[in-house]
Structures are given as C-alpha cells and as structure tokens.
Amino acid sequence: MSIQGRKERERAEREKLIITAARELAEAEGWEAVTTRRLAERVEYSQPVLYSHFKGKDAIMTAVALEGFADLAEELRAARTSAYAAGALAAVSAAYAAFADRRPALYDAMFRQNVDLPFATPQAPPALQAGFGELAEAVRPHAGGADLGLLTEVFWAALHGLVTLTRGGRLPGGEHGRRIELLLARFTGPISS
Amino acid sequence: MSIQGRKERERAEREKLIITAARELAEAEGWEAVTTRRLAERVEYSQPVLYSHFKGKDAIMTAVALEGFADLAEELRAARTSAYAAGALAAVSAAYAAFADRRPALYDAMFRQNVDLPFATPQAPPALQAGFGELAEAVRPHAGGADLGLLTEVFWAALHGLVTLTRGGRLPGGEHGRRIELLLARFTGPISS
DNA sequence: CAAAAACTCTAGCGGTGCTAGATTTGCATG
DNA sequence: CATGCAAATCTAGCACCGCTAGAGTTTTTG
Numbered sequence: 186m187s188i189q190g191r192k193e194r195e196r197a198e199r200e201k202l203i204i205t206a207a208r209e210l211a212e213a214e215g216w217e218a219v220t221t222r223r224l225a226e227r228v229e230y231s232q233p234v235l236y237s238h239f240k241g242k243d244a245i246m247t248a249v250a251l252e253g254f255a256d257l258a259e260e261l262r263a264a265r266t267s268a269y270a271a272g273a274l275a276a277v278s279a280a281y282a283a284f285a286d287r288r289p290a291l292y293d294a295m296f297r298q299n300v301d302l303p304f305a306t307p308q309a310p311p312a313l314q315a316g317f318g319e320l321a322e323a324v325r326p327h328a329g330g331a332d333l334g335l336l337t338e339v340f341w342a343a344l345h346g347l348v349t350l351t352r353g354g355r356l357p358g359g360e361h362g363r364r365i366e367l368l369l370a371r372f373t374g375p376i377s378s
Numbered sequence: 379m380s381i382q383g384r385k386e387r388e389r390a391e392r393e394k395l396i397i398t399a400a401r402e403l404a405e406a407e408g409w410e411a412v413t414t415r416r417l418a419e420r421v422e423y424s425q426p427v428l429y430s431h432f433k434g435k436d437a438i439m440t441a442v443a444l445e446g447f448a449d450l451a452e453e454l455r456a457a458r459t460s461a462y463a464a465g466a467l468a469a470v471s472a473a474y475a476a477f478a479d480r481r482p483a484l485y486d487a488m489f490r491q492n493v494d495l496p497f498a499t500p501q502a503p504p505a506l507q508a509g510f511g512e513l514a515e516a517v518r519p520h521a522g523g524a525d526l527g528l529l530t531e532v533f534w535a536a537l538h539g540l541v542t543l544t545r546g547g548r549l550p551g552g553e554h555g556r557r558i559e560l561l562l563a564r565f566t567g568p569i570s571s
Numbered sequence: 572c573a574a575a576a577a578c579t580c581t582a583g584c585g586g587t588g589c590t591a592g593a594t595t596t597g598c599a600t601g
Numbered sequence: 602c603a604t605g606c607a608a609a610t611c612t613a614g615c616a617c618c619g620c621t622a623g624a625g626t627t628t629t630t631g
Contacts, residue, residue, distance in 0.1 A: 192577095221619060231580050233621070242619065296548065297490075304548045331560060338549055339540065339560045346539025347532065355489065355497045356531055367524060367532045371564045414588060424611050426590070435588065 200238045200248075202228050208249045211290035216246070216298070247302060250294040251310055257284050257295070258316035265323050274373060277323040278344060278365055285348040296345060305338070317341070327373050343368050393431045393441075395421050401442045404483035409439070409491070440495060443487040444503055450477050450488070451509035458516050468562055470516040471537060475558060478541040489538060498531070510534070520566050536561050 206227045210219045221242060225232045239245045264280035265273045285292045294300065303309045321337040328336050347364055350356045356364070399420045403412045414435060418425045432438045457473035458466045478485045487493065496502045514530040521529050540557055543549045549557070 220617080222617085232619090233581095234579070236620070237578085296543070296546075299546065301547075305550045331563075332556075335553060335557060336560055338543075338553075339536070339557050339564075342539030342543050342549065342557070343532070343536035343561070344539070345543060346535030346537070349542070350489070350531075350535050350538060353489075353492065354494075356535065357498045360528060360531075363525075364528060364532050364535070367529055368536070370524075371532075374567070413586085415586090425588090426612095427610070429589070430609085 196238075199228070199230075199234075203235060203238060203245065204248045204252065207245050208252065208291060211249065211294065212288060216290060216293060219245075243299070243301065246294045246298055247300040249291065250298075250300050250302070251312065253288070253291040253295045254310060254312035254316055256288075256291070257281075258312050258319060260284055261316055261319035265319050270326050271373075273323040274327065274340075275369055277320060278369060281320075281344050282348055282361065282365060285352070289352060292348070297349065324372070340368075340372055389431075392421070392423075392427075396428060396431055396438065397441045397445065400438050401445065401484065404442065404487065405481060409483060409486060412438075436492070436494065439487045439491055440493040442484065443491070443493050443495070444505065446481070446484040446488045447503060447505035447509055449481075449484070450474075451505050451512060453477055454509055454512035454516075458512050463519050464566075466516040467520065467533075467566060470513060471558055471562060474513075474537050475541060475554070478545070482545060485541070490542065517565070533561075533565055 203224065207219055207224055210224065210227060219242075221232050221235055224245070225235055228234075235245070239248065260280050260283075261277050264276040268276035302313070304313065317337065320341055321333055324337045324340055325333055344365075347356070347361070347368065351358055351361050396417065400412055400417055403417065403420060412435075414425050414428055417438070418428055421427075428438070432441065453473050453476075454470050457469040461469035495506070497506065510530065513534055514526055517530045517533055518526055537558075540549070540554070540561065544551055544554050
C-alpha cells in the first residue's frame, strides 16, 4: 500500500508547488498578474490541474494567506520575546509594519482580499490565533481594566489602518514611523476611564 | 455660440449620469458587478462613449470616490457641529463608522481601491481636505502637544482599520461599537509622554 | 495482457476591459 | 432647402480572464 502513499505525497508536493508559485508570482508582480494560465504555465501543468487541488483562484489565495499567517506569527513572536515587557508592544508593532512593508502581496492576501476564512472564532487557523496571541501578549501590560481581546483588536486595527492607508498612497510614507510612535504613546500611556 | 455651450452642458450631464449609474450599480451589487457593458447599457449608450468621458474603468471609480468624499465631509461636519467640543470626536467617529456601514461600495472606492488621487498634499481634492479637516477639529481638543495632523492621521487610520476589518469578516461585527469606544478612550484620555 | 480506473490535456464557453474603423448624426455653408 | 464635412456614436472585434466538459493518455488492477 505504499504506492498510494507515494501518490498522496506527490500530490501534496504539487499542491505546495502551486501555492509557492502563486505567492512568488504575486510578490513579484502583484495579485492581478496571478492568472490561472500564468500559474499553470509556471508549475508546468495545465489549468485544470489547479482546479483538482483548489476550488478556484480564491482558494489558492486563501492557501497563500494561510502560509502568511504562520510567517507573521513567527516574526511577531521573535520580536516580542526579544524585547522587555515594557517595550514588547513597540517591537511587535515595528515587526508588524515591517512584515507588511516587506511582503505587501502576502499581506494583501491575508488581510485585504476576500479569503473566506474564519477569523475571530475558535475555528480560526492556529497560525492566525498565534499571531493574534502575540499581539495580545504585547498589549496585556497596557490593558489596565479593559477587555484584553477587544483592546488587542483595536490596536491591531489601528496598525492595519496605518499600514494599508500608507501603502495605498493615502498617507505619505515618510512619517510612517512617527505615526506608529504616536499610536504607541496612546496605548502605552496611562489608562483613562 | 450658444450651441457649443449646450453641447458642453449635455456632455457634462451625461458624465454625471455615468458617475451616478456607476455608484448606484456598485452600491446595489458591488463593484465587481460594475462592468463597462452593464454600465453602458444602464446609461443607454455604447461602451466607447464611456471612454470618451473617462480614461478607463478606474477613472470612473475615481470620479465616484470624489463624490463620496464630499458626502463624507458633509456628514462629518454635521456630526461635529452638533456636538459639544468634548464629545465631538465621539460624534465624528460614529458618523464615520455609520457612513462606511451604510455605503460600503462608496467607501471602498474612496479608501480601498487604487484610485490614483493625490491624498495628503495640497493638491488633494477640496472635499477630501474638508473631511480630514473635520476629523482634525474633533481631534484637536485631545492633541495635547502632539502634531495635530499626524495624530489625526493615526486616529483616522484606526477608524479605517476597524471599519475595513469588520466588514471583511476579520473582526466580529457585534462588538464594533465597543471597539470604537475603546479607541476613543485612548484618544480622549490624559496625554502621555 | 486486457479492462478499468485514475489522471491530465486540449479546446472551448461566456465573460472582462478596451479600441479600430464603419456609420450615423447634426451643423455650416452654397 | 440641399449638400458636404466634421463630430459624435455604434458595431464588431482583440486579447485576456476564470472555469469546465470531454477527449486522450497513463497507470493500476484482475
């Protein structure tokens, strides 16, 4: 019965190949350049093969996004654990902004496109929960009496807003760092109410 | 020479018609349903007529977005002026969130799509500057010694992040109001640093 | 070694944004 | 009022998109 095992393994490898090719193509030329034809050519299979692995183009993007969540969680964790508790939020924020800046296409798949993943529920992918957890741990020292989960969501949303508006040309990029500092000051300062 | 004047007027009316039809179609069925064919059919002209008014579909979306900025600025102004100074930021925030919730397609054109407009410069459209100005006036009482423009940008980004993540399914919608309250608490509280 | 099952490909559907060139319309002139 | 011209508009089509039916090939099974 090892023959079936080999087939499954090869199939899994090919699926991984598709995901990687899609990510690389998106990171090189943006998601609008990732067409099923170009992707099929790149992995050296015909288009229908893609559809034997994924329901459609959106599902491929979702798979890429899932990889991204794992990467992001790892980088946030590294940033948080290499900083003292008081400075953890600054370190995590910087890591988050750097990730979005360094891998914009991946960030888009994760947070801008419609990927149809469960997010803020127990059914959310572990990597996603891990990333959120890192953020929450960095926020915790400044939460005061507030709901930690909710406050983390607010902080995350603020970071996300800064990142996306800056990259969309809505905010001038030069002051990006200063804006994050300003945000940090509001979250690390004394708690009102 | 009034004949040319009439032609220009008719042409301007038709352009307005196109913009309105695009907005209505987007608000009814989303931007992915706004194709040049459907839009042309709706205004009862052929496709190439659209291209005699706009460079392409993106330019049509930009025109729709411009209308949106005027609407948003007006609503923010109404919210701000109908509240006492201390409560202005809460009122403006609520108005902003309500606008995004009530007119999601319009909000997308303004802040999510690539519309190629000058944003944070003196060349930005007046309506855009007006909207930002409303936000800034509401932020001013809580700015302390910080750069008002920069702080307003941060607050705006936070609002934008909350709004987009919620609508994209990244944040559960039920707690939307509580998140905005939490954000407000961080911006209206005592100033650190 | 043949039948069956699994797999992959070619070819095509209906759609997209956009445009070249034919055609119609409406104005200025004789 | 007729006619020639210019401007406005339409028809038809290009190259591309996501996706899939059915033909063809390869591999496994009896």
